[in-house]
Amino acid sequence: KKRVKRAFKDGSSPKKKSKIIDSVEEIPSEESAIESDGEQHVDSYEDDDEIETPYEKRIRLAKLAVAKAKQAIDSDDEDPMATLTVRLQEEALQARGKLFFSVAEKFKPVSLESIICLFGHKKTVTCLCISSDCKYIYSGGKDASIIKWNIKDFSKLRVVKGGRKGSSSPYHTGPVLTIGISDDSKYLATGSADHSIIIWSPETLEVLFRLQRHRSPVTALSFRRQSHMMFSGDRFGRVCVWNLPLTDILQDQGAATKIEVLSICGLSLERCVSASGFGGAGICLWKVEQEVCVQYTVKNPAEYSIECIYAVNDDLYIGGSATNTLYLWHMSRGSPICKISPAHPPTSSDLDSVTARPALNWVTSVTGLFSTDLLATGSSSGHVQLWRLHLESEKAFSFGLGSENVGDDDEEGSDGESRTKQARLRVHHDSAKLERIPKGEFQLGGFVNSLAFSNDGKWLVAGIGQEHRLGRWEERRKVRDAICLIPINIPFKQASDIWM
CATH class of the missing domain: 2.130.10.10 (YVTN repeat-like/Quinoprotein amine dehydrogenase)
Known part of the structure; x- marks a missing residue:
């Protein structure tokens, strides 16, 4: 395996953060109220206050993930917090390209x-x-x-x-x-x-x-x-x-x-x-x-x-x-x-x-x-x-609700536990x-x-x-x-x- 480092032809770093365009809308939370005036700020980046920092982006995406996961939770779930936790874990793994399904x-x-x-x-x-x-x-x-x-x-x-x-x-x-x-x-x-x-x-x-x-x-x-x-x-x-x-x-x-x-x-x-x-x-x-x-x-x-x-x-x-x-x-x-x-x-x-x-x-x-x-x-x-x-099998373990033991996917249980039948695997x-x-x-x-x-x-x-x-x-x-x-x-x- 060879590693080759390449310098940019223009001699300058391409990772400029001066322009940030994000198509995902922010979702209001209890801690911060988000006001929207309907205007799109795509080309106006003159003020430093309009630049979203990496920390602010992580906070915004975390709130977005929590809100989406809450909407997807069934009201009939016996343990909604456990369901929410597992869903957030799945989304985090999938975002990093680590989630695996057996179909x-x-x-x-x-x-x-x-x-x-x-x-x-x-x-x-x-x-x-x-x-x-x-x-x-x-x-x-x-x-x-x-x-x-x-x-x-x-x-x-x-x-x-x-x-x-x-x-x-x-x-x-x-x-x-x-x-x-x-x-x-x-x-x-x-x-x-x-x-x-x-x-x-x-x-x-x-x-x-x-x-x-x-x-x-x-x-x-x-x-x-x-x-x-x-x-x-x-x-x-x-x-x-x-x-x-x-x-x-x-x-x-x-x-x-x-x-x-x-x-x-x-x-x-x-x-x-x-x-x-x-x-x-x-x-x-x-x-x-x-x-x-x-x-x-x-x-x-x-x-x-x-x-x-x-x-x-x-x-x-x-x-x-x-x-x-x-x-x-x-x-x-x-x-x-x-x-x-x-x-x-x-x-x-x-x-x-x-x-x-x-x-x-x-x-x-x-x-x-x-x-x-x-x-x-x-x-x-x-x-x-x-x-x-x-x-x-010894290199991967199942990823399901309330269990991280190999072989638990075959067990019968509640509606929440039945989701493990899709054999979610976190790949190691x-x-x-x-x-x-x-x-x-x-x-x-x-x-x-x-x-x-x-x-x-x-x-x-x-x-x-x-x-x-x-x-x-x-x-x-x-x-x-x-x-x-x-x-x-x-x-x-x-x-x-x-x-x-």
Whole structure:
């Protein structure tokens, strides 16, 4: 594990606190009355009194968390204070990326006939994301277009067509390679081969502003959990940190690794993890506050590149490679703690002789239901596999109401105690392993360029294309470019929706 410190190119510290924009409204308490005159103080920061200190922010967020937790407590609870305590503990752990839920065992087999396909892109579907309220899907393609879909009735709501390459179009003029949405669905971001990032209004798909910092195709972007901080990476290895709605860059790491960034995933803390391409297969953990880049290797000299990355929480990272291998890293280890090869079948029986691949497939996409043991990967042959992240029992203990003993989750009790059946785990582990979920595989065809779970656990959405999202190195798959919705129907509810 290597640590690389990078100085900022402008020679000045990016951590300026002169402008603080917080979208969370303050909640009045008995100790302090909050007066609101309805005016927004976004651009007026001339007075020092208007600057919120870190201490004041912690107090405000603590009051907000207590108020939210009190509203969620059922009046029929026998011990409301115990319920409140546990809920606050859950929210604190989730905010730090330490909370873990076991839901993969609830998966039931899904028939191929129940999979729903949506068609709208004229070329390969390269990326997609789902709004946090699980109502809309946003997709991008090589046709430079952005499409908004309604999950409820599977209709196409809005379409934004891109311009021709080199034109003065206000939209993208090249393939849309990556897309992401903030957890509060306030900002939708897209990165393109035209070297630009466009921030959209998710509701209307109107352009809010454009970010021009990268000098090569923007291949990856992601938002920090429950925040407007955004991370972006490009083919030259540059990683940029943004704090929306400010258009000025917060931090520019430059080409710290000098290796292309193929995928990136934001964490709960001010950090992100990225996947490196050809020339240095591995992942990098970018610590914004410390201005440090920590590199993790694969310990495999035959490895080409890590094509995709997903953070289960702030400690565990899963990456898929071009050699059909799945790697699992822990933050405290410089090399993988688990490796599975092959992750997908090397060939597929339903592909004809033109597109059949006797060689190993790529792991082209990976995703998961955040803070749970449910994961999914996609390959270059259209194969989708569900995985369960298994933690050693002696390395984790249950997190439930009034009990911190291993094995108490199976006990029957009051309504409050029944909440422990979701197997809340506070993760303290040194090792873990990945297991295939029985009957949890689907053959869709084409390249699975993107995967995403809905937060309610009802859908796994896959972006299918005839080509890989970043190039045309192989014969086109004889499939239709589509967005496939797989109804997994796993009951799950996030512990909290409070911004921390």
